[in-house]
Amino acid sequence: MKKKVLTVDDSRTIRNMLLVTLNNAGFETIQAEDGVEGLEVLEECNPDVIVTDINMPRLDGFGFIEGVRRNEKYRAIPILVLTTESDAEKKNRARQAGATGWIVKPFDPTKLVDAIERVTA
Amino acid sequence: MDMNEIREIFFQECEEQLAELETGLLKLNDGDRDPETVNAVFRAVHSIKGGAGAFALDDLVAFAHVFETTLDCVRSGKLEPSQDVLKVMLKSADVLADLTNAARDGGTVDESRSRALVKELEALANGEQPAAHAAPEPVAAKPAVAAAPAPTDSSGFQPIPFSFDDFGGEEEEVLMVAPTYTVTFKPRAELFSKGNEAALLLRDLSRIGEMSIHCHTGDVPTLDRMDPEGSYLSWTISIKTEKGEEGIRSVFEFAEWDCELDIKLAEEAEADDERPMIPVPFDLSLLEDEPAIGDEPHVGMHVEPVVAAAVAAAETATGVMQAAAAASARAEKKEAPAASAAAQANAANAANAAGQTIRVDLDRVDRLINLVGELVINQAMLSQSVIENDNNGTSSINMGLEELQQLTREIQDSVMAIRAQPVKPVFQRMARTVREIADITGKSVRLITEGENTEVDKTVIDKLAEPLTHMIRNAVDHGLEMPEKRIAAGKNPEGTVRLTAKHRSGRIVIELTDDGAGINREKVRQKAIDNDLITADANLSDEEIDNLIFHAGFSTADKVSDLSGRGVGMDVVKRSIQALGGRISIQSKPGQGSTFSMSLPLTLAVLDGMVVTVAGQTLVVPLTAIVETLQPEAAAIHSFGATQRLISIRNSFCPLVDVGRILNFRAQQANPVEGVALLVESEGGGQRALMVDAIQGQRQVVIKSLEANYMHVPGIAAATILGDGRVALILDVDAVVGASRGQSLRQEMSLAS
Incomplete structure (x- = not known):
């Protein structure tokens, strides 16, 4: 069975790169443009793992992760944070919000796929 | 989709982000302190940097990073976005645009300019905080994520030869003497609540070396005292790996905060470990085929009993947690519908606000416009032949024709509206022009734009930029006075150039007003006489004198300056406006400034x-x-x-x-x-x-x-x-x-x- 990945990122460039990378790696990919849309889509698509950006309009990554963790159905879903922030402070905030792991941009396709494999069965 | 297409998308996105950036900065410049404005500005630079990183556009990334660092100071309130700060930022936005263009089309950027700005930005970032913290790290810094083990195929686990930098060149030797580590791993409840999974971590660990595992179940309480979301299991793993402690830690990278992790070289471990440890062969490769542990409680059936015990124990934690989740879900259900309904309403509103747009190839729109043109002509021909052939003037046909005529006109208007675009991008470009000239002339200028959302046909917009740029140059270079002179005249030392657009009777009117000295009519008159445009005794009204500046080859600047010179005068501006089917006029009051008004058709079709x-x-x-x-x-x-x-x-x-x-x-x-x-x-x-x-x-x-x-x-x-x-x-x-x-x-x- 194909694993389903929900990606949340406001940048069209990154969205497309994620789509190509994940599809090539054999994942089913669903995309949202910001946290609000991410939460909306979440219910319908029932993903196995979420990859999200931090800096986004309307609802940022921290808020999005908190929203997912508040959702009784998805509070144990693995969430990977995809962001250029490599400093500890942001990583920590993401962790506090409930992120499972992180990938530092610019992401390398292999590393992205590895990270997803790591947090999913 | 291939990388080239994504690259194309990236540059399109850059343009949008740059426009967003400039709009935001100008808003800040006007005193807007809405945190969302600052956020939008930050995000724009951040997005450019993120995308640029993916395409290894190092110059762009490096500059965006410094810019972003400074913007982050503004965002966090460490740096007050004063006019001076914004001046640097606006210039940085220009350089960022240049770098983007250079990255797309090749070509180079004025390096001294960008380097100077990097220094200014760094100074701003450092000004308010300890230097060490603000010092921009090299952007291309190796990500903190250490190389994760490569995925294995579904046939099962196999150790993958992997070399770490530290071990470079010595790989052979290391492989032979792979040391054995003893890892004790005790997850805390938070580990599970963040979506991490003990079984998966153990699986990953098994991939970097040969290991045996022991699960400690001693802490598991009786069922009645068990917290369904608690964590009661811990593991001791003996692993032989050439990856070293660092490699082991990298497996637990995401989980390190939420567990007790102890890694020791086996020799030491044996020395202080008194508890006899039963090595358990551990093979988690079966997990590969299972979509989710929690959903497959029978997973243990296929595994050796001992392993099953370890895995099942890990599962219990997950399974119990999910049961609890279901229970709490019921409790929360009451509030949930209301909350989700509100969330949906919000989302719907937000989606509308964001605007539903599609991207259409310009050729397709042009084809449509052409067809509609044909339709209009055809309809006119039809009307004419009906009138010619039908002397009785059957009213139903005439009425039908009238309706057809109205419909075609409406279709034509709607199609034209598709091509209509706001003048905003052109106006934004002018902001940059003003900054550059202000810099070169040493004048202080403020550009105010109004009616940026006024729409006009795309072809008109494209052709508008050049004459407008030229007029703005003129307004700043010739129109505005030097700050000292302005002060002497009792004016604000900062000159104002106002650019407005509005619709008026089916045309777009663009006005450019400066609050400078106005046209020096004596000088213009003299120049016109010198150039034989008028006779020395010509009796001209003020208006006629003003209009002399539109004559070919006329320039009042004593020396052709670097800016408004360039061999083009207002005559060229006038001609290009006329080529667009437009008119230009001028009004000037000595000491108070001049206004140039252009009236242009909404479409060239x-x-x-x-x-x-x-x-x-x-x-x-x-x-x-x-x-x-x-x-x-x-x-x-x-x-x-x-x-x-x-x-x-x-x-x-x-x-x-x-x-x-x-x-x-x-x-x-x-x-x-x-x-x-x-x-x-x-x-x-x-x-x-x-x-x-x-x-x-x-x-x-x-x-x-x-x-x-x-x-x-x-x-x-x-x-x-x-x-x-x-x-x-x-x-x-x-x-x-x-x-x-x-x-x-x-x-x-x-x-x-």
């Missing part, structure tokens, strides 16, 4: 024209060129030289141009008294009276390019199809007037593009 007859041919004269029409009287016509004639209009003489003669429609000059004179204003501001035989009427016509369908015809700008199906040529007024001066008809800028 249709034209308001006067349909005239010349030697049996039907021609269309663009209405914008015509000042007035008159019926010449014999007494007003004067011969001049061999063939030239003049017409006297209100005590001034104006050369008479026989259009039929110029276009070679007839061999002899027509008798002016039998025709109509169209007074036109031409390139250079001079007036000419164009002689035509008769005026048929005014009408909006759809412009059809002659060049695209046939070839360029001197004196003709384009063609159109009239209601009766006949082709009518649209007159190129400037070319005809030029020809009357003895110049031969030459290639001129045509109306249709």
